[in-house]
Amino acid sequence: MSQREHDEFVRRVRRQLDHSLEQLDPDTRRQLAERRRQALSQATAARPWLKPALSLALTTGLLILGLVLLWPDPRASLPALPPLDDLELLSSKDELELFEELEFYQWLDQNHEQG
Amino acid sequence: MNEHDTLEPTRALDRFLADVEQRAYRMAHIATGDRDEALDLVQEAMYKLVQSYRQRPAEQWPALFQRILQSKIRDRYRRQRVRQAFQRWFGDGDEPPADAGLLRRPNPGPERDLHGRHAMEAVDRALRRLPLRQQQAFLLRQWEGLDVAATAMAMGCSQGSVKTHYSRAIHNLRKQLEDHWP
Numbered sequence: 001m002s003q004r005e006h007d008e009f010v011r012r013v014r015r016q017l018d019h020s021l022e023q024l025d026p027d028t029r030r031q032l033a034e035r036r037r038q039a040l041s042q043a044t045a046a047r048p049w050l051k052p053a054l055s056l057a058l059t060t061g062l063l064i065l066g067l068v069l070l071w072p073d074p075r076a077s078l079p080a081l082p083p084l085d086d087l088e089l090l091s092s093k094d095e096l097e098l099f100e101e102l103e104f105y106q107w108l109d110q111n112h113e114q115g
Numbered sequence: 116m117n118e119h120d121t122l123e124p125t126r127a128l129d130r131f132l133a134d135v136e137q138r139a140y141r142m143a144h145i146a147t148g149d150r151d152e153a154l155d156l157v158q159e160a161m162y163k164l165v166q167s168y169r170q171r172p173a174e175q176w177p178a179l180f181q182r183i184l185q186s187k188i189r190d191r192y193r194r195q196r197v198r199q200a201f202q203r204w205f206g207d208g209d210e211p212p213a214d215a216g217l218l219r220r221p222n223p224g225p226e227r228d229l230h231g232r233h234a235m236e237a238v239d240r241a242l243r244r245l246p247l248r249q250q251q252a253f254l255l256r257q258w259e260g261l262d263v264a265a266t267a268m269a270m271g272c273s274q275g276s277v278k279t280h281y282s283r284a285i286h287n288l289r290k291q292l293e294d295h296w297p
Contacts, residue, residue, distance in 0.1 A: 009292075010285075012296060014257055014258060016234055020238075021138065021141065029137070032140055033160065036133060037160065039162040040129055
């Protein structure tokens with residue numbers, strides 16, 4: 001298709017489309033105008049509840065944040081955990097006995113070397 | 116922002132929307148084949164433009180409005196296809212023909228298509244038979260007068276895709292209307 005044929009073809013189609021607008025029935029035209037009016041009024045409507053709602057949400061958020069930050073840490077009142085070395089001792093019965101009798105085993109070891 | 120500041124953009128938007136609403140409705144109607152759905156789509160696009168983009172420069176409104184509208188048409192088209200697929204799987208109802216609801220009048224025959232209302236119907240029918248993307252590319256370029264870049268923006272695709280869809284649309288339209296406009 002040459003450019004001239006293309007242009008002529010497109011011009012014909014466009015003319016028919018433009019003609020279809022002229023044929024739009026009055027009810028559709030009225031509906032379009034009404035829906036435009038609705039879209040404009042709803043989308044630009046002032047929202048008087050928005051500002052107080054945002055203020056309330058902000059105040060509530062700050063209050064919750066304050067409570068979280070200032071609430072006493074329950075972990076602070078728990079007794080301190082035993083040191084890691086003590087945990088190792090407690091984890092095994094044999095090892096506990098060994099450490100309880102450590103001085104005896106040291107003495108035994110020294111005597112064994114001397115003997 | 117005082118009342119005066121909001122009034123002027125609102126008036127300008129009203130004028131803009133009044134200028135494009137009938138073409139927008141026809142595009143939506145060609146795509147959906149349903150008057151009420153077409154009206155709903157146009158109203159939703161108007162609402163979205165006013166709500167989200169009224170502060171943008173007025174020269175951006177045509178492409179923005181078309182982007183919103185075409186995106187809504189595409190979403191509606193996808194939903195319809197999913198619904199039809201479900202209906203096919205569950206055997207719920209017969210599958211409507213591709214141009215269901217679009218051709219409510221008997222075909223008058225090619226010899227009369229060039230005259231008056233029949234020519235308009237022949238063009239309508241040919242456009243409705245195009246795949247959606249071809250339909251969008253053709254109407255946005257040739258009827259809405261958007262350039263390739265603005266059409267790509269409105270369709271949410273690359274400029275290369277717009278050219279491909281447009282070229283196929285022209286080819287298909289010529290083929291469908293060749294009996295009438297050789």
